[in-house]
Amino acid sequence: MSKLEDIVSLCKRRGFIFPGSDVYGGMAGTWDFGPLGVSLKRKIMDAWWNYFVDSRDDMYGVDAAIIMNPITWKASGHTETFNDPLVECKACHGRFRADKLVDNATESITTEEFLAANVKCPTCGKTDWGDVRKFNMMFKMTVGPVADDEHIAYLRPETAQGIFTNYKNVVDTIYPDIPFGIAQQGKAFRNEISPRDFILRDRECSQMEIEYFVRPDAWEEAFEQLLKEYHFFLTEKMGLSANNIHDEEVPAEDRAHYSKRTVDLEYDYPNGREELMGVAYRTDFDLSNIAKASGKSMEYRDKNTGEVFVPHVVEPSIGVERLMLAVLAEAYTEDEIDGNTRVLLKLPADLAPYRFCVSPLLKNKPELVEKARTVYDALKAKYGNVTWDDSGNIGKRYRKQDEIGTPKCVVIDFDTLEDDTVTVRDRDTAEQVRVAIDEL
Ligand SMILES: [Zn+2]
Structure with missing residues (x-):
């Protein structure tokens, strides 16, 4: 099995990610997140929101509707x-993406x-x-009880337009000083001709996007700054190795229609290097087009200098599933313990679905179970994401917790009843130490 297949298999076996509509034979390009997958996904999204929005003074969040007025598109x-x-x-x-069948094609x-x-x-x-023809990747739908051309709308192909269309609302209600950013997390939909590589290229995904509004002459500084902050976020918060991330300056002919400069951050995925995210300079393309299409001014008035201008925009955009696959690939490890191969997920502690697993050494000893419950309750009250496991033998429990990335296993044994210490076993080293309960 390839490493990607190993990851897919672990994700299914341990309840991270299932094929979409699995019970009915699946639905191409869709995936469902199980109990552990949704936990990991939310932690990734929360870490992003915390780092890029809550901990800053220059970022504001929105959550726009997925179905937008088709004039938007x-x-x-x-x-x-x-x-x-x-x-x-x-x-x-058979229908295929022409550029994917030819080497080095765009x-x-x-x-x-x-x-x-x-x-x-x-x-x-x-x-x-x-002939090679253009295939529009937006999902078409009709809205309301009449299914004719007048009522066609689309599932949004990006979250960015929900930000741009709310730019004026945010400026008129919050009065932010420029530069400032508006951030959004949410679903986006792309009718990919051939979805592939697990959750890397799917038809329904979650995006985390920022539109950062700057003075027209200040975009380069903002571009470099955001690029730097994303590198920090990916390595320090998501646990990705710096040498697996590569900045690729996208040449003009490959850039999206709105961009004057784009840097793709590519990641060394198990099946090869692929785009993880991008930072794009979108100029005033979007705001100017909205001004034209809506007849409303998108100008920003500087409170201090009185200058009036249409802001330019730097956009960092990242897909949650792409990031999640990078986090999983980075964490997936096989090593050998006592001559046996072991699989573990070396997830950063803040991203692991569970921070601790608590178990009694034996489940048929009521005094051990009772003591373990008090330890479990105390840790649960403090950390929230703590799990209980008293199934099988202790070796089996460790193997399971290693596979789902739980950093520490806490075991209550007969000594605990004597001296109030427990065994704490480390996921990465498999080493066990004795710790007093009140020092956990
Ligand atoms: Zn054929």
């Missing part, structure tokens, strides 16, 4: 340009370039292709 350019190159095999009618690959590469159909092996 005309003004933002998504209706016109949010496309992937689609190609169909005339023999078997999303702007033409029919001529595609045909010149002489690609065989991955399904049937033939080379009878139709």
Whole structure:
């Protein structure tokens, strides 16, 4: 098995991530988070919110509706340009992303370039292709009881537009000093032609985005600063190794239609280097388009100098699932203890679903169970995310807690009844030390 398959298997076995609609045979490009997965996911999202919003004075949060007025996507350019190159095999009618079948191709690959590469159909092996055409990745839907063209809307393909469309509301109610940022976490939807690599490229994902509003001449400084802060967040808060993260300056022809500079932060995933997140300079593209489409002014008036201008924007954007897969890949470890291979997740303690596991050495000794319960209750009251395990033997419990990333296992034995000390076993070293209960 590849490392990615090992991670997928652990995620399913231990209740982190299941295929979406599993009971009905699945739904391509969707995943469901189980009890431990939702715990990890929320901790990642909370750590981000805490670091980028709550601990700062220049960030404000919003939570906009997922279904937005379709004018939003005309003004933002998504209706016109949010496309992937689609190609169909005339023999078997398989549909593929053209740029993914040709080495070093970009999303702007033409029919001529595609045909010149002489690609065989991955399904049937033939080379009878139709033209490369643009496929819009927004999920279309109708709103209300009438299903005609007048009532078409879309599931949002990014959370960013929910921020831009609330820029004026925030400015008129909060009066923030520039520079300032507006942050949002939430679901976004992309009708990927071929979802793949587990939760890396899925059709429904969660994004964490910031639009950071600056004076037009101050974007470069903000860009560098945010880039630096994201590196800190990824390494110090998410536990990713700096040498697994690579800054890639995106060349003009590959940049999104709105961007004047983009740096992708790529991560060394188990199946190779892939985009983890991006920082993009979006100029005043969005606010100016909204001003045109809505007829409302998006100008900012500086309270101190009286200057009036349309702010420019630097946008760091990261997908929760992509980040979660990086955190899992970084934490996934196999080592050997007493000649046996062991699997463990070396998650940072703040991200682990459980901080402690408490167990009585034997579950059929009421005095041990009772003592263990008092220790469990005390830790639970203090930390919240503490789990109880009295199943199987102690070795089995350790193996399970290693696999779900619990940093410390606390075991209550007969000595505890004598001297109020417990065994604390460390996940990473498997070492056990004796600790007094009131020092836990
Ligand atoms: Zn085919």
